Amino acid sequence: MILATIVLGAVLVAASPAVAGVTFGIHTPQENATFDQLVAAWQEAERLGFDQAWAYDHFAPIMGNKDGPVLEGWTLLAALARETQRIRIGLLVTGNTYRNPAVLAKMATTVDHVSGGRLNFGIGAGWEEYEHTAYGVPFFDARERAARLGEALEVITLLWRGGHPTFRGKYYSLFEAPMSPPPVQRPHPPIVIGGQGPKWIMPVVAKYADEWNVPIGLTPDEVRSRIAEMRAECARIGRSPCVERVSVLLPLISITGIPLAGPATRLAARAVVEKRIARTLLIGSAADIRDRLRPYVDAGATGIIVSLRPPFSPELMREFAAQVVPAFR
Numbered sequence: 292m293i294l295a296t297i298v299l300g301a302v303l304v305a306a307s308p309a310v311a312g313v314t315f316g317i318h319t320p321q322e323n324a325t326f327d328q329l330v331a332a333w334q335e336a337e338r339l340g341f342d343q344a345w346a347y348d349h350f351a352p353i354m355g356n357k358d359g360p361v362l363e364g365w366t367l368l369a370a371l372a373r374e375t376q377r378i379r380i381g382l383l384v385t386g387n388t389y390r391n392p393a394v395l396a397k398m399a400t401t402v403d404h405v406s407g408g409r410l411n412f413g414i415g416a417g418w419e420e421y422e423h424t425a426y427g428v429p430f431f432d433a434r435e436r437a438a439r440l441g442e443a444l445e446v447i448t449l450l451w452r453g454g455h456p457t458f459r460g461k462y463y464s465l466f467e468a469p470m471s472p473p474p475v476q477r478p479h480p481p482i483v484i485g486g487q488g489p490k491w492i493m494p495v496v497a498k499y500a501d502e503w504n505v506p507i508g509l510t511p512d513e514v515r516s517r518i519a520e521m522r523a524e525c526a527r528i529g530r531s532p533c534v535e536r537v538s539v540l541l542p543l544i545s546i547t548g549i550p551l552a553g554p555a556t557r558l559a560a561r562a563v564v565e566k567r568i569a570r571t572l573l574i575g576s577a578a579d580i581r582d583r584l585r586p587y588v589d590a591g592a593t594g595i596i597v598s599l600r601p602p603f604s605p606e607l608m609r610e611f612a613a614q615v616v617p618a619f620r
Contacts, residue, residue, distance in 0.1 A: 316343030372406035408475035425446035437491035497564035538594030577614035
């Protein structure tokens with residue numbers, strides 16, 4: 292039975308309607324970055340024709356000195372919404388454990404209005420234990436974080452549908468809850484779920500997501516197998532259409548003609564980050580980077596999001612937009 296389900300999932304991957312073109316976004320973690328730097332990067336991305344711009348949802352740097360500056364994600368997102376006009380915006384991804392889901396639904400609705408309906412609602416289970424400990428936020432095991440994420444999305448989507456819902460779950464509850472105004476986007480902003488755990492997270496993706504965001508570290512083969520599992524779960528629960536968009540987050544370091552810059556940098560990076568992270572770094576010629584992106588697209592990715600480090604080089608963004616993006620449009 293399990294084998295048949297996986298086979299069915301693979302068939303559904305092949306049969307699902309293709310999404311025209313690959314979308315491209317930038318990801319600008321706001322650690323050790325000023326607001327003006329973020330504004331400049333997002334406005335440049337918009338000018339260059341990128342489809343999305345993303346910040347993140349952390350309260351202290353996730354790399355390096357934990358005392359470094361980090362602007363809070365959702366208030367930052369509201370401000371950046373007013374500094375852009377066209378580009379879609381979001382957090383990659385909101386940590387579900389940090390906020391009550393009803394409050395989060397209200398916050399996201401507000402940003403959807405402030406942006407004129409440009410919000411992509413990125414959310415995940417939460418993973419950074421240091422922040423939870425530092426700020427007194429309860430941190431649960433991976434299974435419970437996934438369960439809380441699923442229940443939170445039930446609460447959020449109930450609120451976005453309107454009708455003063457009442458809900459009593461294991462972790463969260465509502466009682467004749469109002470939600471006015473509703474989101475600009477109907478029935479709600481696209482839900483982008485980040486994570487990759489096959490046992491607990493991917494079923495949540497299959498049930499609630501409009502887009503699955505692949506976190507840094509997965510190989511194209513792993514992306515392909517997760518998509519098959521996701522489609523199989525959609526078939527099992529009777530969701531049709533299933534999740535149609537899959538975006539991959541990859542760190543963009545440099546576009547350079549220096550021979551062997553990519554292999555050397557990825558090897559050296561293993562001294563400071565996990566091997567699975569180091570192997571994903573994008574560095575080398577534009578052709579090299581195109582060659583590293585193509586297997587993800589062939590595996591089923593419909594979007595590429597490049598993560599940049601401050602001060603968010605405009606030259607690097609321009610080179611990527613001019614030399615890499617056109618090959619996938």
